[in-house]
């Protein structure tokens with residue numbers, strides 16, 4: 266019997282909990298792969314090489330590019346993270362300007378710091394009653410491109426963690442009018458192409474580079490992801506070179522096979538599987554929409570607000586802002602009393618991630634649990650909270666400069682008005698609340714103390730207790 270700590274814990278978890286979280290395979294046995302050990306090989310004669318593919322890996326990538334609608338596809342074994350950093354590094358040179366949505370994942374900021382780029386920010390609209398981040402206004406993209414004509418690359422996250430899609434078609438037209446490159450972090454949208462109920466993909470809408478975490482929403486192993494090229498203006502050799510820097514020199518054949526296997530399952534059975542999934546999903550959403558009294562399923566009503574042009578129905582987002590419960594408490598009740606684990610919980614909402622691997626029984630379990638919890642709640646109009654970060658220009662120093670500047674450590678409450686030398690990143694979703702070089706506001710500190718009280722994980726700070734922060738030393 267396997268007594269290793271992780272194996273024991275994880276197999277026990279699988280037996281007891283229903284996962285409404287990633288990975289998209291949902292811990293079930295969708296894979297045609299019976300024994301993982303059989304495929305854990307290395308680069309030898311006949312097994313090809315991810316960093317210079319000429320054989321089976323090249324063939325698998327070509328098949329994936331056809332399925333996902335790209336000109337060329339690169340397999341990623343270090344998540345979208347590696348694709349995002351590699352693509353930014355391939356396109357931008359030191360000191361270049363890069364236009365990024367301020368709600369970008371931390372990997373975008375790491376790409377900025379590693380390449381010493383000058384970020385210009387796009388601020389998404391925020392829903393001021395529940396604090397959830399919306400989409401990017403295409404006009405804002407045009408304004409920035411006009412103001413900073415030397416911007417090299419535009420990077421936008423769409424969909425967001427909550428499944429909100431920006432108007433990429435319009436944004437792509439604008440970006441191309443100014444002869445720039447549009448990269449979309451579509452980490453949460455790898456499944457879009459497989460059913461009409463989901464939004465149009467970023468590639469269908471004209472994006473040049475698209476990065477998808479296959480593992481998040483499709484049946485593929487954690488860390489397996491894809492970088493798609495959708496334009497003849499991108500130097501694919503440069504992308505390949507950078508991927509060889511930022512990805513392991515021993516890329517996992519288990520992960521690569523999982524990507525190819527996922528593609529094969531979807532090519533052969535995808536239509537039928539997705540039709541069944543879309544039906545189960547719709548039934549679950551309808552039940553939640555009609556039966557919840559205090560909690561609220563976020564649905565089509567948000568389309569057209571806060572620059573959200575479409576939503577991903579696969580994300581079951583429950584708004585708690587009008588009920589006497591926080592998202593964190595709802596998450597705990599689901600886990601403890603109903604043995605359901607959701608992907609994310611925050612002050613005012615939770616996200617249950619669904620996928621084509623969820624069962625009808627699983628959907629029923631989720632909807633019944635949420636409806637039952639709701640029946641015991643009461644109305645409460647909570648104070649609106651917002652991610653202060655996103656609506657204000659707080660940048661003071663370039664992130665790379667700030668990252669390397671001399672720092673001093675101060676108590677959090679004494680840091681208001683100072684310039685941060687560190688990231689503060691609530692996880693998930695991995696969007697920095699504060700970036701090195703930004704001025705720390707009172708709202709930031711208040712939000713951090715709420716996060717601490719609610720036990721929301723905060724990453725990026727040297728002080729793991731989150732009592733102090735390193736600020737730029739004043740000269």
Ligand SMILES: Cc1ncc(COP(=O)(O)O)c(C=O)c1O
Nearest residue numbers: 344345346370422450452478490
């Ligand atoms: C919007 C977004 N982009 C990129 C990433 C990084 O993806 P990965 O975990 O595949 O590296 C994440 C991870 O959560 C994400 O939410």
